[in-house]
Amino acid sequence: MLIVGNGRMITRDVSCPFLEDGAVVMDKNKIIEVGQTEDIRKAYKEAEYIDAKKGVIMPAFINTHEHIYSAMARGLSIDGYDPKGFLDILDGMWWTIDRNLSEEQILQSARATYIDSIKNGVTTVFDHHASFGSITDSLFIIEEAAKELGVRSCLCYEVSDRDGMDKAKEAVMENARFIQHTLKDDTDMIAGMMGMHASFTISDETMELAAANKPEEVGYHIHVAEGIEDLHHCLKHYGKRIIDRLMDCGVLGEKTLLGHCIYVNEHEMDLIRDTDTMVVHNPESNMGNACGCPPTMRMVQKGILAGLGTDGYTHDMTESYKVANLLHKHSLCDPNTAWAEVPQMLFENNAKIAGRYFKSPLGVLKKGAAADVIIADYDPLTPMNESNVNGHILFGMTGRNVVTTIGNGKVLMKDRRLLVADEAQAMAKCREEAEKLADTINNR
Structure with missing residues (x-):
């Protein structure tokens, strides 16, 4: 079981679109509850915890x-x-x-x-x-x-x-x-x-x-x-x-x-x-x-x-x-x-x-949805609430603000460190093959 909490949370769930101090708890590949960080942590004391450090929590x-x-x-x-x-x-x-x-x-x-x-x-x-x-x-x-x-x-x-x-x-x-x-x-x-x-x-x-x-x-x-x-x-x-x-x-x-x-x-x-x-x-x-x-x-x-x-x-x-x-x-x-x-x-x-191709609800943080969650390192310089979250993303964020990525309940990246592959080794191999491709194309 995994909790991501202590962040401004954009859920994309119309029944509860924004939480100032939100948390989401996941069990295996599904979200089982969304709520206030304090309440969630008290209810699931044994769960692993990832601290969003006041960043933005939202669906991947x-x-x-x-x-x-x-x-x-x-x-x-x-x-x-x-x-x-x-x-x-x-x-x-x-x-x-x-x-x-x-x-x-x-x-x-x-x-x-x-x-x-x-x-x-x-x-x-x-x-x-x-x-x-x-x-x-x-x-x-x-x-x-x-x-x-x-x-x-x-x-x-x-x-x-x-x-x-x-x-x-x-x-x-x-x-x-x-x-x-x-x-x-x-x-x-x-x-x-x-x-x-x-x-x-x-x-x-x-x-x-x-x-x-x-x-x-x-x-x-x-x-x-x-x-x-x-x-x-x-x-x-x-x-x-x-x-x-x-x-x-x-x-x-x-x-x-x-x-x-x-x-x-x-x-x-x-x-x-x-x-x-x-x-x-x-x-x-x-x-x-x-x-x-x-x-x-x-x-x-x-x-x-x-x-x-x-x-x-x-x-x-x-x-x-x-x-x-x-x-x-x-x-x-x-x-x-x-x-x-x-x-x-x-x-x-x-x-x-x-x-239309996958069974689990995607793009939303709510009970029963896929455990696809990201944390963005973003500290808004103006008030942030459910009425203006899109403006904050549009003008304040890029993909590189994302520090933690969870896919299907698995932590793929944490604090900008890739956990599912050796990134340096993967990039070195890609560069090697890219050079071969260029040589082939240009007959060098």
């Missing part, structure tokens, strides 16, 4: 769109890479990396990403993987790292025709095998989806193959209209917009997650809403790739379940929060927008998205 973060395979892009220089648009970025950088990843590099990329996630208070990750040089067993390799480091993960492989039909079929079968594997798992720590790259790299034949090998219990995880080129391709080759094509192919539904959705219109947003399909917004990626600003505020206002991800740009969810807040204000020239919508996406909708 959830990242609903991540790219583990991109970990070794940091600092990578590819000879001749000079992108003129989004397709050049994809082929010149990301597809070049994924075509050259070895199994060992997949493993080290996963370890590095999960370590950084833990250090930023993220304990649940939805990953969208690609490694067209090493497809078979790649999801199982990532799962190995997820189990080792204690991060709850929903994984999929990015099906695409871009490297030929044989690899597209291999990718579909990798998803199918992994999904069946996760459906037999009872830990509530691993899940699978049918991953798809994007409409413009997936033929009708591959769509049909994926559908034939996807169990009803799961949905798809696919990039949608991230670049205008995706829309133009769909209109030219299929005579319809992307969401209409996905609807006709049976892709939409409550278990399906659509990434980006930048170039969608009102009709398409209505289809997404009416099919209860999920969307994830990745603001830094959209800006960094010069793809444009999606109508995400409109989606939230329409009642679409839209969450917040990072797309591999960062593993700090507070970064995505800050950037989304600025992006939509700037794009809409409206200083009042994004104040409510973006925190709803991060703190409410991400938990609802995760709830």
Whole structure:
């Protein structure tokens, strides 16, 4: 039994959203009670105690769109890479990396990403993987790292025709095998989806193959209209917009997650809403790739379940929060927008998205929820209460304020020291493999 107490506590539980001196008690992988520190400590005298030291106690973060395979892009220089648009970025950088990843590099990329996630208070990750040089067993390799480091993960492989039909079929079968594997798992720590790259790299034949090998219990995880080129391709080759094509192919539904959705219109947003399909917004990626600003505020206002991800740009969810807040204000020239919508996406909708794949309630500190708890070293210089906690997180915190991370009842990091791996050794190994990858790509 474990208690975390002596901190300002943000619970995300509407019945008791904030405690000035709160404590949460966990037994194994579940929260069993939340209350005042003094009361909790008296009631559970034998429990191990972690002192928040007047910091902020809150639910761990959830990242609903991540790219583990991109970990070794940091600092990578590819000879001749000079992108003129989004397709050049994809082929010149990301597809070049994924075509050259070895199994060992997949493993080290996963370890590095999960370590950084833990250090930023993220304990649940939805990953969208690609490694067209090493497809078979790649999801199982990532799962190995997820189990080792204690991060709850929903994984999929990015099906695409871009490297030929044989690899597209291999990718579909990798998803199918992994999904069946996760459906037999009872830990509530691993899940699978049918991953798809994007409409413009997936033929009708591959769509049909994926559908034939996807169990009803799961949905798809696919990039949608991230670049205008995706829309133009769909209109030219299929005579319809992307969401209409996905609807006709049976892709939409409550278990399906659509990434980006930048170039969608009102009709398409209505289809997404009416099919209860999920969307994830990745603001830094959209800006960094010069793809444009999606109508995400409109989606939230329409009642679409839209969450917040990072797309591999960062593993700090507070970064995505800050950037989304600025992006939509700037794009809409409206200083009042994004104040409510973006925190709803991060703190409410991400938990609802995760709830469609994991049984335990996530993103909340209350009895029966998953024991996913973080402590942030944050001493507010202005009053902090239930009405302004989001403003404190937005303007006062970053992921690096997180000092302690507990995932599924296990202390993964305490006082900024990683407990589930030798961090120095892990980073040294990652650097070694990153250098090999760079050499392979540039034929040095």
